[in-house]
Amino acid sequence: MTSPEISILTVNYKAPEHTDRMIKSIREFPPPCTYEIIVVDNNSGDNSVELLGGGNPDIKLIPLDKNIGFGAGNNRAAESASGKILVLINPDSVIEEGSFWNAIDYARSNKDVGVTGVKVVKPDGSIDQTARGFPDASTGLFGRSTFLGKISQKFSKGEKTGISGKNLQVDPAKTEPYTVDWVAGTVMFIRREVWDELSGFDEDFFLYWEDADLCYRATKLGYKIMYYPGSRLVHVAGVSAACDPAPSIMHFHRSAYHYVVKHLSPGPSFLRGFAWCALNLRAQLLIAKSRLKKNA
Secondary structure (H helix, E strand, O other): OOOOOEEEEEEEEHHHHHHHHHHHHHOOOOOOOOOEEEEEEEOOOOOHHHHHHOOOOOOOOOOOOOOOOHHHHHHHHHHHOOOOOOEEEOOOOOOOOHHHHHHHHHHOOOOEEEEEEEEEEEOOEEEEOOOOOOOOOOOOHHHHHHHHHHHHHOOOOOOOOOHHHEOOOOOOOOOOOOOOOOOOOOOOEEEHHHHHHHHOOOOOOOOOOOHHHHHHHHHHOOOOEEEEEEEEEEEEEOOOOOOOOOHHHHHHHHHHHHHHHHHHHHOHHHHHHHHHHHHHHHHHHHHHHHHHHHHO
16 A cells, blocks of 8 residues: 555644544645544543544544653654654644645755744634744743733734844745744644654653754754745644643643753753743743633
8 A cells, every 4th residue: 555645643632623623624625645644642531532533434543541742642643654744733723725735845845944834823813923933031031922922923013023033933024935943833844754863752841842842953953944834724722721721831831941951951050940940930820820710
């Protein structure tokens, strides 16, 4: 049997309806080549396996006996993949046009490119900042989810400059592919040989920041990270964490600290200590805020 040209990978966790909708959107707007869909279920503990398996007999469904995290889940999917191009898509995403697949040819033909991201929009049509700068001290102030970062996204127009432009690298004015530091794991196009060279995601990142780490390691091997605005994906975001955001908040900040330790401060330093204190404090404040909002 001939291997498919691309393997589409996704990791489900307690979001079978969204995952099923994403799969149906692939069928409605299929790639212009042979493909396979591989779904890993991260031990959702609900009806995910039955719903996804029963309604989608053509997918390769891999149920796990425990939740091993987003990066590790994608690694398990990639181990079962046989395509030359891997397309990683979050399960709470929807393909709404065939042009989404234009990035396949770009990823295939540009051998100096390690990872390709595409334009991601929110359900209201606004652009999501899925291309960003590698984290540094300014990320805590001008990152995508910070107050100043949100203000920057609201009022920035055209060419991005300064600190906010360094951290938030999606430029709506650009229509041709351009180099960025890293692209979010919401959607990634990556050639199989590059994925294998990188050994996939670092599984020490349970959830969040594994995408930044992957892109950072790719650049260290000499590859470019590209943002391809000619392809578009709709992303709902935060579906799995909606019921109880506390675990996701903790994983986000733990992974951020792991990134600091791995890439910014491998040994004991003021930065490392400050990051640990600041990230833990921020996590606790956000958890408290989420609980107050839930109980309001």
